[in-house]
Ligand SMILES: NC(=O)C1=CN([C@@H]2O[C@H](COP(=O)(O)OP(=O)(O)OC[C@H]3O[C@@H](n4cnc5c(N)ncnc54)[C@H](O)[C@@H]3O)[C@@H](O)[C@H]2O)C=CC1
């Protein structure tokens with residue numbers, strides 16, 4: 288049940304009105320079938336008990352400290368209980384629960400930084416609700432960087448979504464589309480590609496990662512007639528990275544780069560903005576792709592989907608991506 292030793296994975300509960308808690312509880316109920324490693328949930332114990340009951344899951348949940356979690360896991364789901372107001376209302380979120388949601392991520396991260404847990408798996412958050420409550424980070428990716436490097440605000444983490452040998456990285460992430468062109472800089476391209484190459488080497492064992500960069504404009508600018516970012520910024524940034532010894536190709540037209548035979552020629556594709564990167568991977572592997580944060584001193588994974596309010600509390604949501612996220616965190620920390 289806990290094949291790699293005593294340390295559990297730290298799983299943050301995510302948005303209580305969403306499907307994250309459902310998936311965690313269901314996977315715990317199916318832990319033997321899936322051969323899951325031990326994990327501890329950071330969240331609200333009474334809420335999780337109420338959700339388990341709503342879903343008809345016959346499981347025990349118990350308050351536990353992370354260093355006792357692996358021992359507890361075979362018999363009861365260990366929960367690092369966080370005090371707060373968390374009603375069991377699927378699909379009906381409230382900013383009043385935001386403190387518990389954010390604290391769950393923080394405590395799971397700190398337990399991992401301390402070495403009490405092996406890695407962090409996050410269930411989805413409802414970003415808009417957290418913003419209403421004053422959360423000032425675009426998402427987990429940036430929040431985790433702030434937690435890991437509180438004194439180095441310039442340090443950046445990188446979002447990667449992965450499924451088997453298909454991997455994609457959005458260069459810019461949770462920003463309005465109108466601000467993307469101004470954010471596509473040689474500095475950001477350089478830093479992102481170095482982080483991706485480094486983590487593919489050190490965490491994924493790919494000795495010489497093959498990276499491809501998409502263009503920003505249709506047909507990668509069509510020699511400057513449909514936009515000039517490729518010639519002015521992306522192309523020169525690639526040449527610089529090649530001089531550093533990185534295997535980087537591009538800028539390539541984004542519309543054909545994700546044709547599977549082409550995509551598979553690279554260990555990761557760096558696309559210029561969120562949807563350019565996430566649409567292809569969610570189209571080919573919505574059920575099984577995993578969101579992995581690169582550049583951190585710890586491992587963090589997450590399912591590729593969001594809170595799916597329409598499915599919360601119904602038991603109908605697929606647990607495949609959450610299962611893949613747990614397995615990926617397990618593999619990366621084994
Ligand atoms: N890692 C995270 O914390 C993430 C959070 N989000 C947040 O989730 C919220 C809702 O985002 P949406 O764009 O609506 O995306 P969503 O992924 O929550 O839902 C999109 C569609 O996919 C379906 N779906 C999602 N997960 C499913 C599953 N496991 N099984 C079956 N069907 C599933 C939903 O029912 C819905 O029809 C937003 O606040 C967004 O920011 C989105 C992605 C990741």
Ligand SMILES: NCC(=O)COP(=O)(O)O
Pocket residue numbers: 425426427428429446565578589
């Ligand atoms: N669209 C991906 C997403 O929203 C996940 O963001 P994060 O919370 O993992 O930073």
